[in-house]
Amino acid sequence: MLRLENKRLVLTIDEVNGSVRGLYDKVRQRDYLLGSFPADPFRLELGSGETAEYIRFTCRLDDSSEEETKAVLQWEVHPGLTVTGTVVAFSADDDLRFYSEVDNTTEATVVGLEYPIIGNLQAITKDGVDDFVAHSFATGVLVRNPLKHFEADGVGFRHMPYPESFSGASMQFFTYYGLNQGGLYFAAYDGDCCAKWLNFHKNTNGLLEASFFHAAEDMRPNQGMTVGYPIVVRTVEGEGWYEAADLYKMWATRQFWCARGALSEVEEKNRARWLNEEMGVCTFGINGMYDRSAWFDAYHKYIETPMFHILGPDWVHKTQNFYNGVPGGMDDWFPTRFHPSNIETIKKHGDKYAPFEFDYLYDIRGADGEQGRKALQKFPEGTSLRSIDKYKFPLVCPADPYVQQFHVRRDEKLQEEADVDSIYYDISANNILKVCLEDSHGHPVGAGRAITMAYRKNYADTKAAMIEKAGRYVPMGTEMMNEVFLDVLDYYQARAGGRPAAPLEGYNFRDLLPTGDAQLIPMFTYVYNEYGALRMDGWGKLAEEIGSLFYFTAARTYLWGGLYELNYEYSPMEAIDGKENSPEEHYYIFEPRGYSLSPERARYIGMLAKVRVGSGNKYLAYGKMLRPLAFQRDQAAFDWFHYNCDKNFKEYNESGTYEADTIVHSAWQYRNESVCFFFANVIENEIHVAVDVDMRKYDLSAKQYQAVYIHDEKRTALFSIGYDEARRVDLTIPPRSVIMLEVI
Known part of the structure; x- marks a missing residue:
């Protein structure tokens, strides 16, 4: 040996x-x-x-x-x-x-x-x-x-x-x-x-x-x-x-994707302050071409912060939907079909929006189809694909010269015509294999760096063109995230935070997630939060029918640094005055539900959103996630019902109960100035906890600090504590609310 x-x-x-x-x-x-x-x-x-x-x-x-x-x-x-x-x-x-x-x-x-x-x-x-x-x-x-x-x-x-x-x-x-x-x-x-x-x-x-x-x-x-x-x-x-x-x-954090430094230190012209500091909630998939202003108004009856809306794919000139059509070249995309009432209502509330694009899907039977056909990404076959997914879609290669030129032209034109606040890409770099076996695209026949760097180039060139047209920074987001795009993307959509009542990522562990034998952890946030890329997660609705797990999921999304996402891709919006949007006006043919908008749930999200944009903002938006405090936490059974996914998925119409902590907790540090401990009570009863705060664990610059209890934006000074001291703190957390213990 x-x-x-x-x-x-x-x-x-x-x-x-x-x-x-x-x-x-x-x-x-x-x-x-x-x-x-x-x-x-x-x-x-x-x-x-x-x-x-x-x-x-x-x-x-x-x-x-x-x-x-x-x-x-x-x-x-x-x-x-x-x-x-x-x-x-x-x-x-x-x-x-x-x-x-x-x-x-x-x-x-x-x-x-x-x-x-x-x-x-x-x-x-x-x-x-x-x-x-x-x-x-x-x-x-x-x-x-x-x-x-x-x-x-x-x-x-x-x-x-x-x-x-x-x-x-x-x-x-x-x-x-x-x-x-x-x-x-x-x-x-x-x-x-x-x-x-x-x-x-x-x-x-x-x-x-x-x-x-x-x-x-x-x-x-x-x-x-x-x-x-x-x-x-x-x-x-x-x-x-x-x-x-x-x-x-x-x-x-010593690699090139972190070279620009912490997001809070990036120049104003190179980041979207509104995205990280003003937006309290996001929506995903609300129709772009049909009037949904009544829903925007209804949300704002209860949610007092601005909202970020990623509008559904149905705004293009021809077809972009989930079942029988995507655009090809420029003539399939333009002119756009955003309903003016949607845009007016979004602006009225101080909200922002981004259009949804199937980024690298391409209809080779549509406009400029021959150029799209030549640019198709060629994948390995059989076991060489090394993925459970089979890649049956018409995807174009990011390194192809036509695709690189088209990617910029498409969204430069979109910015010029619609003056969008942001752009969102579905079916993009973070969920496509980095391999292409076609020898005419100008890259090596193979996998890896050339394909990834082509995605980076397309993002950077397109963002630069949109910024020049807009005269302001235009943030860019994608479906899911990979560390190597951290410096070119500003936000991403995830769904795992909604599990077991969510589809897609994590479905290979779908039987272990409901039992708790597999669970989501904030690993990416822990490594990278202070460097940017806002997470949108939760896969939620403001309907009582989705169950009480909603309270846990929403609180965890926020306390892990994200924005809670109200999602309307595969199912109707909440009914307002007995009316919901119809499947005939949607890009996916869903089953009508008739589930009413719950004012109580909307207020709960509004409460969490205020924490995000209020006293908690500098930590959740720009802070470094710390290891949580150790303390006794009880668990409770939360019910859930999942109907917002493709009707062919195994998860469709599944329901059950999930054992989860009654307190969601996270710990954060802002620069070398302060730390803050967040506690969310997700049940209907008041909870008392005792935690040990040991300042010797934290790398801060001052010698003396003040501990402050924050609830509903009201601050109460508790005690002074030195940089080399530890202290036990007794806390009371009101029902279904968030408190913060800030040491500053």
């Missing part, structure tokens, strides 16, 4: 085949692997299929340096085709770093390489009951006891479905740990936007496996590939997923 050792880990590699056979934590005296089981050393995907076979293996260990030990592993797959893995252990560090490459002088096509493979991970705590995997899939998912709940070729993090990003992951890390019993951190430190899959699943041995699949940038014969960025593996103590997120944040 080859042995590499740093100050914390001992890595054992099989000298016979190069597979990882041991990963021993010297401090905890624990081997995370069951080394007696067989394991693949690598998996190479060729145009002809996947293989882990080879005809010759060699290895050498270089321990001549006191600072590092290096193992070089080489597998000759067949003459002219060789896989090389390099592992580096630093004596003074906790990291193990894996690099890899494929040398190819044959007619074979290299599609990608899976390496390293850390297979046969066993339970950390007894029977795995306190084991967790936290993954950056869909901005953050936590699964308890993955060894129990994952299935080989079933539930797990492998070939994930929507959203694509890094095969479903918004960032490039995950962690597997036993609560307070240690664990492992896995990350790709890639600052160049390469395409990859972050896998953590159950293997055919019935054990867990962590691996990274790297897509080839150039998928042609005689072309190899080099994975120049490190895959980092190190230990964690098992303190929770925040521990891994803190490690990743130290690397991630």
Whole structure:
């Protein structure tokens, strides 16, 4: 066996085949692997299929340096085709770093390489009951006891479905740990936007496996590939997923997508203050071409803050809907068909709006169809697609010259004609695989950086053109989010915060989410909130029929830094005076419901919105999310009913109960000036809690602070506290309301 050792880990590699056979934590005296089981050393995907076979293996260990030990592993797959893995252990560090490459002088096509493979991970705590995997899939998912709940070729993090990003992951890390019993951190430190899959699943041995699949940038014969960025593996103590997120944040915030600095420090001309500071609620999918002014007025009877409206897709000149049509070239888009009463009413209330566009869907039978046909993105077929989604839609490639020119012209024209406040893209970079096999678009035939950078270019060029036309900053948003677009996008739509009463991201865990064995975590927000990209989430309605989970979901959305989204894509708006919008006037043929607008629920959202734009704004909009305080929280059963999705989805008309905390809590820091602790009571009874505030945990600049209790924008001074002091605080949280404990 080859042995590499740093100050914390001992890595054992099989000298016979190069597979990882041991990963021993010297401090905890624990081997995370069951080394007696067989394991693949690598998996190479060729145009002809996947293989882990080879005809010759060699290895050498270089321990001549006191600072590092290096193992070089080489597998000759067949003459002219060789896989090389390099592992580096630093004596003074906790990291193990894996690099890899494929040398190819044959007619074979290299599609990608899976390496390293850390297979046969066993339970950390007894029977795995306190084991967790936290993954950056869909901005953050936590699964308890993955060894129990994952299935080989079933539930797990492998070939994930929507959203694509890094095969479903918004960032490039995950962690597997036993609560307070240690664990492992896995990350790709890639600052160049390469395409990859972050896998953590159950293997055919019935054990867990962590691996990274790297897509080839150039998928042609005689072309190899080099994975120049490190895959980092190190230990964690098992303190929770925040521990891994803190490690990743130290690397991630030094990358180019954070180079402009914290959003609060960005020049006024380069950000939308109204989006982050004035908007209290957002709506999504209200018809653009039909008069919905009565609903805008009704919302504002109870919601006193401005609202941000992403209007539905039905504003284009021809057809843009959810069932039988999307636009092609310019003549299909213009002139626009926004109903003037909608725009007038939006402006009357001080609201803002963005049109919905299917960004990269293109009707090749429509205007400029031949140019669209030539620009179509060509995806791999069969298992090489590496996605549960099958990509049957006509999507155009972002690197194609016509698409790049059209993307700018389309929205420059939109800005000129409609003077929109913002632009929103559905079916865009964050939910399309970064691969194109067409050789006429001007990019390498393959996957990864060229496609991602083309998306970035299109966003930046289009935004610049819209800003020039408008004479003001025009924020841009998309469906879902990926860290590499953080500096070019201003907001994103998510739905996972509404689970189990929401569709799309997370549906591969749809059976684990209602039971609480899988749950949403604010992983992306924790790493990146102060750098921008406002989250819109909740997938809500102002109707009583959706159930009492509404109160929890809405509060969590706000206290995790987002805007609650009232969504009307697949179902009618709330009935006003017995009237709801009709399916004949909608872009999706929904079933009528007749569910009335609830004034009480609208006021509840209005209350939360005031926290967002009021005393809580500098924290929720611009602050750094902190680890929450530890205190006793009860749980309650909340009922839910989900009808706002495609009628063919399994979730349609599902209902149930969900056990959730009666208090939603979050902690935030604003610059190095102050911290604030938010508490939302989501039940009908008053709740009393006791929390410990330890100022030694926070990196603040002053020596003395004042603790202030805030409720309904009323401030009550409680006590003074020093930078090196800790104090227990008793708090009372009124029914279905939010309080803040600010230390300033």
